[in-house]
Amino acid sequence: MLTMKDIIREGHPTLRAVAEEVVFPLSDDMIKLGQDMHDFLKNSQDPVLAKKYELRGGVGLAAPQLNFSKRIIAVEIPNMEEENGKPLLSAVMYNPKLVSHSVQQACLEEGEGCLSVDRPVPGYVVRQARITLTYQDAQGTQHKIRLKNYAAIVVQHELDHLNGIMFYDHINDKEPFFAPDDVLLIN
Template identity: 70%
Template sequence: MITMDDIIREGNPTLRAVAKEVAFPLTEEEIELGHQMIEFLKNSQDPEKAKELHLRGGVGLAAPQLDISKRIIAVHVPSLDPEKTEPSLSTVMVNPKILSHSVQEACLGEGEGCLSVDREVPGYVVRAARITVTYYDLAGEKHKLRLKNYEAIVVQHEIDHLNGIMFYDHIDQANPLHLKDGVLVIE
């Protein structure tokens, strides 16, 4: 089981490296890693389990954050609709690639955080509002997915980890709370 002790923090060189493509078929270890990454995210969003296991809440996790330089991410995004109990997006993505993105930009009103960053980093992280991504699941099946708004931002954040990019690299250092016209702010 993955805990906060397994997650490396900023300053570790693995977070700045470009992760390696994963070969198919996946190894048993890679499949188990994917399952454990999703389990961590689910546990981190369960208030009782998170407290018991001392987990910070997360919606995404990339293998490099576990000091494993492979192109594997997990996302578990709860539905924003209180009527729905199913997550809006819950999957492990192997070798994800962004095929296209919108001209329209978006950011989270509260800014972004990261399990590998133990400090508040104020500022808007502007990303594409919509993306089309391809990836392989743990069974080796190829998928193509169109995502928008929050789900698109989460997946872009995790794919950045595969490329050695931290969320705060996107913040305008001179003026972190300035947004150009037309950027969609997601609350």
């Protein structure tokens, strides 16, 4: 089981490297890595397990954060609008690619955080409000999905990890909470 000690922190060179695509068919190790990443996110959102294992809550995790420079991300995004507990998005994505995005931009009103960053970094991280993404699952099946608002922001954050970009690279140094008038603020 993955814990916080398995996650590398800012300053580690793997977090600034461009990750390599995974080759199909996947090795058992790559399948297990994806499943372990997904399990970490589920465990981090379970109040009992998170407390027991001292896990910070997360909705996304990229393989480079575990010191594997591979194009793998896992997401477990709760659906805040449904009471049945069904996630808005729950997936392990191999070789994800952003294929299109909206002109409309958005950012989280409270800013972003990261499991690899142990400090608050205030400021708006302006991203695309809607994206279309392709990826492969563990069996190599190709998927194409469209995401908007919060889910789109989470996935873009994880895609940045695959390209050696940290969320705070997007924050305006001089005016951290500056956003153009047409940027959608998501709370």
